[in-house]
Amino acid sequence: MPETALGSFPDVGASYYLSRLPGFFGEYVGLMGARLDGAEMLACGLATHFVPLEKLSSLDDALCKATTGDPKIINNIILHDFSNKNPTLKEKSHYFRLKTINSCFSRRTVEEIISALEEGDKKMDDWISWTIQALKKASATSLKISLRSVSTYTALRAGVYLESDILPHREIDAVDPKSRHKGNLETEILLESKGVNYTSIRPVYIYGPGPLNYNPVEEWIFHRLKAGRPIPIPKSGLQVTQLGHVNVSKSVKLIIISKSLR
Numbered sequence: 001m002p003e004t005a006l007g008s009f010p011d012v013g014a015s016y017y018l019s020r021l022p023g024f025f026g027e028y029v030g031l032m033g034a035r036l037d038g039a040e041m042l043a044c045g046l047a048t049h050f051v052p053l054e055k056l057s058s059l060d061d062a063l064c065k066a067t068t069g070d071p072k073i074i075n076n077i078i079l080h081d082f083s084n085k086n087p088t089l090k091e092k093s094h095y096f097r098l099k100t101i102n103s104c105f106s107r108r109t110v111e112e113i114i115s116a117l118e119e120g121d122k123k124m125d126d127w128i129s130w131t132i133q134a135l136k137k138a139s140a141t142s143l144k145i146s147l148r149s150v151s152t153y154t155a156l157r158a159g160v161y162l163e164s165d166i167l168p169h170r171e172i173d174a175v176d177p178k179s180r181h182k183g184n185l186e187t188e189i190l191l192e193s194k195g196v197n198y199t200s201i202r203p204v205y206i207y208g209p210g211p212l213n214y215n216p217v218e219e220w221i222f223h224r225l226k227a228g229r230p231i232p233i234p235k236s237g238l239q240v241t242q243l244g245h246v247n248v249s250k251s252v253k254l255i256i257i258s259k260s261l262r
Contacts, residue, residue, distance in 0.1 A: 022045065024105040027113075030149070037090070059082045100120060110140065118132060207222070
């Protein structure tokens, strides 16, 4: 690998990043399984800094010698001393095909995408011909699921809501723009601005076994119940919540995908 792209990435699925790519580049990358190099990631906005391979060792030394944990200072070390702000895209970069990608991969179905590509293939374009053949060789079901996962975002958290003692809690309740899950709200705004159809799921507290449940923070509740110990109730005691099993959350997502494929 000739270079490294650096950035700050939230703990979300791949569809989150693909949905944030310019135009319909995310649909192209998701369906084609395209691999982006450091320069392309910087151009797409997935990365914030580009560090050439030959500078990585020096960057590592500089970070080790830093006497502060201030993110601004650390960022300045990378940005001003080691990063390349304008790396050159390779001649055959996918990014140079963004105009054609936006035109063809903006379609709602895989079949429509292929038809749009075939219409453009009348110009005897080798890249378009290769793209068509790659799509036709791939699993039709996998392509449909990939397209759906990129064009929709279906895993938002209930933590985005503004705290309230008014019950019951409803999906239309006010949200907190300062929530630690505000990235989820920003994703909704982005999808709406692009005119993308999406389904927003806001599960409450999820429990169940890993690896399906990557963050079993509610496990302590069940340990206390089993041990016969009391469960502490915060504040006024009106903050009633729900616990949903991880398999239920998984089933809901599968139902949404299966219905969209019909």
